[in-house]
Each structure stands twice: as structure tokens, then as C-alpha cells.
Amino acid sequence: MIRIGIPRALLYYQYYPMWKTFFEELGAEVVVSPPTTQTVLSEGSSRVVAETCLPAKVFLGHVLSLVKKCDYIFIPAIRSVKSKVYNCSKLLGLPDMTKAVIPESPPILDIDIDVNKGKPELYRAIYKLGRRFTWSPFRVRRASIAAWQTHLNYQRLMCSHSLTPPQAIEKILDKPEVEPKTYSNHPIPTQTTIAVVGHPYLLYDEYINHRLIHRLKQAQNKVLTPEMLTTEELESATTRLVGRAQWTYEEEVVGAGGYYLESGADGIIGIMNFGCGPDSLLMDMLRRQASRLKATPFMSLTLDEHTAEAGMVTRLEAFLDMIERKKRRQVAVCV
Ligand code: SF4
Numbered sequence: 001m002i003r004i005g006i007p008r009a010l011l012y013y014q015y016y017p018m019w020k021t022f023f024e025e026l027g028a029e030v031v032v033s034p035p036t037t038q039t040v041l042s043e044g045s046s047r048v049v050a051e052t053c054l055p056a057k058v059f060l061g062h063v064l065s066l067v068k069k070c071d072y073i074f075i076p077a078i079r080s081v082k083s084k085v086y087n088c089s090k091l092l093g094l095p096d097m098t099k100a101v102i103p104e105s106p107p108i109l110d111i112d113i114d115v116n117k118g119k120p121e122l123y124r125a126i127y128k129l130g131r132r133f134t135w136s137p138f139r140v141r142r143a144s145i146a147a148w149q150t151h152l153n154y155q156r157l158m159c160s161h162s163l164t165p166p167q168a169i170e171k172i173l174d175k176p177e178v179e180p181k182t183y184s185n186h187p188i189p190t191q192t193t194i195a196v197v198g199h200p201y202l203l204y205d206e207y208i209n210h211r212l213i214h215r216l217k218q219a220q221n222k223v224l225t226p227e228m229l230t231t232e233e234l235e236s237a238t239t240r241l242v243g244r245a246q247w248t249y250e251e252e253v254v255g256a257g258g259y260y261l262e263s264g265a266d267g268i269i270g271i272m273n274f275g276c277g278p279d280s281l282l283m284d285m286l287r288r289q290a291s292r293l294k295a296t297p298f299m300s301l302t303l304d305e306h307t308a309e310a311g312m313v314t315r316l317e318a319f320l321d322m323i324e325r326k327k328r329r330q331v332a333v334c335v
Contacts, residue, residue, distance in 0.1 A: 002028045002133065005070030005106065007062030008035060010055055010091065011078060013165040013200035017172050018151035019074060025143035026133035031070045033062040036207035040065055041305055047101040054273045054304050055201045056090050056097070058208060063102055072109045072132075073098075079114040080248070087248045088278055158227040164213065165227055166204050192323060195224040195260035197253055197286070198271035198279075202303060209271060210309045212301075212316070219320060224265060226256035233259055241289055247278050257286040260296075267297045267323045269316075274304035297323055 004023045006012060012032075020030045033040075036058055044061025045052075066073055075095045080086050090097070095110035111129045115122060130140030150172070158168045194216050196203055203209065203225060216223050226234065238245050238255035245251060253270065260268055270286055272279035283300050290298035299319045301312060 002072065003031050003070040004028050004109065005031050005033065005063075005066035005073040007059055007066060007073070007075070008033045009059040009062045009205070010094070010201050011076070013204050015151065016169055017154045018147045020173070021150040022130075022143050022147035023074070023133075025146050026130060026139065028133060031066065033065045036061070036205050038207075041207070045305060048097075051275060053090060053275045054208060055199070055205075056094075057305070058201070058205065059094070060098065060101060063098055063105055067102070067104055067106065070106055072107050073105055074109045076111045076113060079112065080116050081113065082245075082248070083116060085245050085248055085250075088276075155227075155231075159230055162224070162228045164204060164223075164225055165200055168227075191220060191222050192266045192320075192327065193222045193224055193264075194320075194323075195256065195265040195268045196271060197226055197256040197260070197268065199249055199252060200227070202271045202273055208303055208305075208307075209301075210307070210312050212269070212271070212312070215313070215316060216320075221320070224260060226252040229256060229259055237262070242285055247282075249278060250282060253279070253282040254285055257298075258289060261286075261290055261293055261298075265296060266327065267299070267319060269319070270298065270300040272300060272302055274302050297326065 006016065006019060016032070023030050040061035041058055042061070043064045044057040044059065047060050047064075048057060063073060063075075075098055077092050077095050078087055079092050086092075095108050098105060099108060109129065109132065111125050113122065113125065126144050127137060127140050130137075130143060134140060154168055154172050157163060157172055158165065161168075161171075163171065196213060196216070203213065206214065213223050213225075229237075234251040234255035235245075237259035238251050241254050241258040242250065245255070253272075257268055257270060268286075268290065270283045272283045287298060287300060290296060297319065299315065301315065
């Protein structure tokens with residue numbers, strides 16, 4: 001059986017259930033790299049120049065950890081999944097960058113996804129990928145339909161049950177069919193709610209963010225993330241704040257942040273990484289909006305490979321403390 005390696009980094013958090021379904025339907029076995037560690041990060045960093053963004057270094061470390069464990073590594077070049085909205089250049093060049101800096105990598109299975117080229121081109125690209133496993137276009141079609149259905153279930157699960165991608169991945173792979181539930185009316189909880197916004201590969205990689213979400217939950221906060229919002233909620237919040245989105249990640253940062261600023265989260269934490277051009281711009285837009293509205297405390301945390309855990313924990317504690325004092329003051333004014 002052909003073994004396909006999938007690095008647990010970058011777009012893994014958005015598309016893993018879909019990719020896994022596609023390859024398994026075509027008779028392949030999927031191997032995922034283990035969670036990030038210091039070794040993964042150091043090995044990834046050693047292959048590129050220092051200015052490369054942290055998530056790309058982590059990604060290369062994951063590719064290295066899959067060498068000799070699989071027959072192929074799947075690295076798609078996802079240019080655009082929405083009309084005239086594009087991914088950052090590092091994501092477009094991932095297969096080429098990997099080939100250049102990791103020559104010992106198993107052969108790379110890549111696919112060029114750009115919806116702006118039209119549906120026939122997209123179907124051709126999927127068929128070209130599927131042909132590595134079968135000559136039957138019907139089998140490739142069946143695998144694509146099953147994969148797409150898994151992706152829809154995955155998104156619906158995160159939204160309707162307020163799950164993070166790692167929680168949803170765990171659940172959906174055991175129980176693919178998920179009952180649709182109401183997912184646009186988010187209940188107003190009584191405990192402190194903290195929205196964490198940013199790219200999934202920063203929010204859910206516990207090694208690089210020093211277990212931020214876990215720490216927030218441990219301190220009895222309810223954590224909200226961009227994946228818990230519907231596409232419509234994200235799109236309309238982005239439009240209200242910046243007009244038409246140009247980058248894929250505007251919705252995860254500006255859209256989710258803007259939505260939670262309006263919908264009454266007690267605090268918002270924006271996670272960005274040092275050296276990311278799009279992030280520095282998007283986070284600044286969000287910061288300005290938070291100071292315009294003057295209602296919700298906002299803090300941005302910048303991660304890089306030198307971010308000290310102690311420094312991050314101190315800032316987090318101070319932020320939560322400030323929110324607690326603000327809530328106590330509001331209660332005192334009301335009674
Ligand atoms: S959006 Fe930023 S963090 Fe993500 S891959 Fe591009 S440069 Fe790196």
C-alpha cells in the first residue's frame with residue numbers, strides 16, 4: 001500500500017480530514033508527522049534563512065520528520081480557494097521550496113489549487129493527482145466527493161459544537177456523519193470569554209504558542225476561535241471592517257476579530273508571528289478597530305522561535321487580570 005506523508009503544520013489544520021479521506025478512498029495509507037518539538041523546529045530552521053517565517057520553518061521540520069517514513073509527501077500549492085482572494089507567497093511556493101531545501105525528501109505529490117482558473121482546471125488538477133493511484137476517473141471523482149463531504153462535515157462540526165480543529169479532527173475521524181445543529185446563534189455565556197484570532201497553524205500548534213488555548217481553558221475561560229464562526233459571519237465582519245478581502249487570512253484575523261469585537265467577547269488575543277508581512281498589517285487593523293470601539297480589551301502576541309514561555313505567561317496573566325477587574329467594576333456600577 002502506498003504511504004502518503006502529511007506534515008502536521010500550515011494547512012494541515014484546515015484540510016487534513018479532507019486530504020485523508022481523498023487518499024484513503026484511493027487506497028493509500030496516510031501518515032501524519034508527530035506534534036512539533038524543539039528538534040522539529042531546529043531542524044526546519046537549519047534549512048532556511050533566518051528571515052523565513054516561523055510556520056514555514058516548522059513545516060520544513062515536519063517534512064524532515066517524515067523522511068523515510070512514507071513513499072510520497074503531499075504538499076499542495078494552494079493559491080486561491082475564493083475568487084480573487086489569494087494565499088501568501090510562502091504557501092504558493094511550498095512544494096518548490098521543500099524540493100529545494102530538503103533534497104532527501106520523498107517525492108512530493110503536489111496539486112495546484114486556484115479557483116480563479118475555473119472549475120474545469122480545478123477538476124483536471126484533482127484528476128491529475130488521483131491518477132497516481134488509479135486510472136479510473138470515476139474512482140477519483142468518488143474520492144473527491146467523499147473528501148469534500150468530509151470537509152463540509154468538519155467545518156460544520158467546529159461551528160456547531162464550538163470545537164477547535166484538533167478537537168474536530170479527533171471527533172470526525174471516529175464519527176464522520178455529524179448532525180447539523182444551529183450554528184449562527186452563539187449563546188452568551190456567563191464565564192469570561194476570550195476570543196483568540198490568527199492563523200490556525202499558530203493557534204493550534206501547542207509547541208510554538210506555549211499551549212495558549214490550554215492555559216486559557218485551565219484558567220476557566222471560554223475560548224472562541226475563528227473556526228467557530230460560519231463563513232457568512234466571517235465574510236460580513238471582514239466586509240464591515242476592511243471592505244473586500246484580498247488575502248485568504250483576512251477572515252481569520254480581521255473577520256473573526258471584528259466579529260468578536262462586536263459580539264461581546266470579554267477580551268481578544270491576536271496571535272501573529274514575527275516576520276509575517278500580511279499579519280503585521282491585519283493585526284494593526286484589528287488593534288485600531290479595538291481602540292476605536294473602546295469596549296473590548298485587545299492584546300496581540302507575536303511568536304517566533306525565541307519567544308520565552310515565561311514572558312508570554314506573564315502577559316497573559318496580566319491581560320486576564322485586567323479583564324477580571326473590568327468585569328468586577330461593571331458589576332459594581334450596575335448594582
Ligand atoms: S501568512 Fe505569514 S505566517 Fe503564514 S506562511 Fe505567509 S508569511 Fe508565513
